[in-house]
Amino acid sequence: MEKKLTVIPPNQINSDAKQPDNMKYRVAAYCRVSTEQEEQLGSFANQITYYTEYINGKEEYQLAGIFSDEGISGTGTRKRAGFRSMIAACEAGKIDLVLTKSISRFARNTRDCLHYARHLKSLGIPVIFEKEGINTMEASGELLFTILSSLAQEESRNISENTRWGIRSRFQQGIPHINTTGFLGYDKDEAGHLIVNQEQAKVVRRIFQDFLEGWQPSEIARKLNEEKVPGVHGEPRWAAVSVLRILRNEKYKGDLLMQKYYVRDFLTRELEQNDGRLTQYYIENNHEAIVERELWEAAQLEQKRIEAFKKTHQIRELGSGSLEPFYGKIFCSQCGGRFVKKRGKSQWKCINTAGEKRKTCQAQPVSEEKIEEQLSLAWAELVSRRGNLLPDWEKEVSQGNPLESLRASQMQELTGKYPAWQHAAKKKRMLVLEILVAQGSVSTVTFMDGIRLKAGEADNA
Template structure:
């Protein structure tokens, strides 16, 4: 005789209690997997099939659909589109019960888990966690849920820490990972190693060359846009901030600074600039260079020089309106070297006047800088006198300017081609 086996489904007490008040419930399911590997994608498909069959087989349940997030992190509900849509549909009254595999599938964040459970409960919508056998409509449900969701959050923290350990280990070994699709000048070979993109290399070298020739990031960006050159991401318009980031990126000289940013919250995944909170790792000659180290260092010095010239040398004390007025960033203290800034003097409009005062003296007092404030009207008069003098002796002024330019360019002779210098001088003589 052939054996015949029949399955008698279990009857979780929590589910029975949750259904006792209503003969038929509109039930949906929520499922999620953490990554997009083939194995877990199969798990994802299996979950969808399982819950659809599970709901449809119950005569006292009405199938209300499946909400499934594929390959999304569970620590923060912000990035789960299907989860958020499910909550919206719940508020619209489309169902009155949610089934999910476990607390960790619903949320690994205790606060999020309890928040949404309570919101749903207020609307008369229960959540049944199959693995833990918890029905949130049950009186004991929330107590158990609080304990178990806290454990789920600890699990998520542990996973995050293990992942971080692996990343730091790669940093210590000098392994560099770069998103080459957003990195102008490079591609990847079949082994995942960075290789030079010869076509894009010309663009990178042009940017560094033009900056050393005296162009600003704005003018370089405008020139590239005008010439129809696409950005690394295929956009037509170049922005000065992109140029500045490229000029400061050590990867163009073949090195790599690792752990420039760090994650400060494993729940929100918020990242901030690493300013000493964690170790950094500098890998020399990690990949082929597009720019020589000499040119890269020359550019960094030029960036610093221009920054200090505008009074931006100290990052924490940058002036708020660096170019708001004609004299902004152009007047410096002969005592301390700090930039002057505009201030209003006088208690009322009748007696008001504007002066320019040393920033250091203004903030730290006369003991630090002895230079006094200068009346703006006197500055204007002085400027007019100098301008008239230049106009009267334009040849002498241009000669002095050319001599000064020649002196500066000679210091960078190794970085800038001589023919470029000669062409610039010829333009000035015209």
């Protein structure tokens, strides 16, 4: 009787696969194009059609899937969902053979290419690169494969360098390279110019207005989420960092800073902030502004003021989860510690008398009612001085920096519009800078424009 040899791949040993006489190799194909250009997408569709027909046309083959990534760079695998799904299927024993057009379609990263080819080889799964005629299970394939992978990686390096050169050349000519996909407030027209997205611009303006009225980035984000205000991707997923990015983006005042970031490594495609390594290019009045230039500048100065304030008082955050307007603004005149209030409670007490070990401050707690009472007196005193303060405020409006000008303008308006604290209190975030407490009572109130009133002055109002 004639001997008959049947090869059983490792991943089918002790499995429920068909008997050897009827066994078919489960074959998968991997296809990829790295751009979304029309001609590339045509090639992508052709690859899928070709491998589907090719595998189905082989009697000994069984189609195990066409895995693909469209418009994704081959220099890494992190963003290539199709590739990772194929590897997972191989590891699960669902694939016996992988076909792909070429090494450059599989990967342009030598490290990843060799890693995954050898990983699949260890599972008994060959990868066949049709263009190069390489089968990774053959003895001669390893050397040739390594050489060709290196060449593919070098090709990717050249493409990356040429792309960077092109972008930087346009920068030098003042031609921007802007991605508006993750950029709230603007779209691009057919010529590539930034145009205002009016609905999104309303959200941007609101963020600047809230911030300059005393709301902290974390609080602004919380409000936007609660109101289900859509973000740049259409979902209400706001965080303090996303609010800060908007507040710091010069594009909202109509300017454009180019080359803020650069690609550190063409293999990983990771961006790194340009801290002076590469030349930057700044264009003023590049496009229509969403926020007035003075307001944008005031927001930058306010951020610096907040950072200095937090450093002085050794606190990490001004905004609170409960949206408490005085969180991080009330301090102990005895030890300098921050006063805190538990949720649902009406008393504030020094954090250094919180009952923990080694806390030595003897400051008395102060009630919410007492703070409001003292603020009412301080506000009444300030309003009574309005006539004398107006010349100074007017001088700040015309000669101060954007933040000083804004605060002086706010004080002019609010002292005239809200002479009673019960009405002015709704703007307390942008009125009160700091409150000092001593002996269970407010000792000093400092307003946002820098005016400081002691308790005695307010009591005599």
